[in-house]
Amino acid sequence: DVKVTQSSRYLVKRTGEKVFLECVQDMDHENMFWYRQDPGLGLRLIYFSYDVKMKEKGDIPEGYSVSREKKERFSLILESASTNQTSMYLCASRSSGETQYFGPGTRLLVL
Amino acid sequence: SQQGEEDPQALSIQEGENATMNCSYKTSINNLQWYRQNSGRGLVHLILIRSNEREKHSGRLRVTLDTSKKSSSLLITASRAADTASYFCATHFVTDSWGKLQFGAGTQVVVTP
Numbered sequence: 001d002v003k004v005t006q007s008s009r010y011l012v013k014r015t016g017e018k019v020f021l022e023c024v025q026d027m028d029h030e031n032m033f034w035y036r037q038d039p040g041l042g043l044r045l046i047y048f049s050y051d052v053k054m055k056e057k058g059d060i061p062e063g064y065s066v067s068r069e070k071k072e073r074f075s076l077i078l079e080s081a082s083t084n085q086t087s088m089y090l091c092a093s094r095s096s097g098e099t100q101y102f103g104p105g106t107r108l109l110v111l
Numbered sequence: 112s113q114q115g116e117e118d119p120q121a122l123s124i125q126e127g128e129n130a131t132m133n134c135s136y137k138t139s140i141n142n143l144q145w146y147r148q149n150s151g152r153g154l155v156h157l158i159l160i161r162s163n164e165r166e167k168h169s170g171r172l173r174v175t176l177d178t179s180k181k182s183s184s185l186l187i188t189a190s191r192a193a194d195t196a197s198y199f200c201a202t203h204f205v206t207d208s209w210g211k212l213q214f215g216a217g218t219q220v221v222v223t224p
Contacts, residue, residue, distance in 0.1 A: 045211060102154040
């Protein structure tokens with residue numbers, strides 16, 4: 001079974017803090033994705049990566065950056081957290097097929 | 112926005128009844144996928160239907176696709192309490208070469224015993 005893990009289920013941070021969200025997949029997938037999920041808006045793509053050290057902006061990249069130093073790990077970075085970044089963050093990975101495999105999500109609260 | 116739109120936003124049914132939800136989209140697709148999300152968890156892939164397919168079945172799930180109307184429906188037959196979840200459609204557009212998906216806002220389904 002494909003397994004995608006995220007470093008934290010719940011996270012509370014203060015405005016202005018630098019926040020790291022980690023995602024690890026164990027299936028040697030090429031592509032990895034970061035989404036945020038907000039009520040009524042569904043999932044919106046923040047960034048994705050199609051290979052190590054390669055990244056592309058998604059629909060809402062502002063205020064975020066990413067890092068992919070190893071194939072299995074894709075990190076989302078909030079350089080200076082703001083209250084409007086309070087959300088559920090979901091990581092996903094995908095091989096050559098069309099299906100995406102999701103992690104359990106990280107619920108981030110920025111105070 | 113190219114995002115799919117789901118209808119209804121919420122659905123409440125009793126065990127044993129069928130649940131139907133719809134998804135509409137705006138531009139041509141390679142495939143359309145349905146995912147389920149249990150409360151506060153990640154999404155789980157349910158079924159994929161390609162643009163050249165009209166209907167697909169998986170267990171109690173039936174998906175239809177009408178590319179002329181740019182719409183799809185998901186039918187869950189003989190629903191169970193365990194089917195209580197949010198259901199999302201996701202489209203892979205022909206203009207995308209990276210496998211990116213556009214998700215709808217979801218349909219929240221509650222199945223009561």
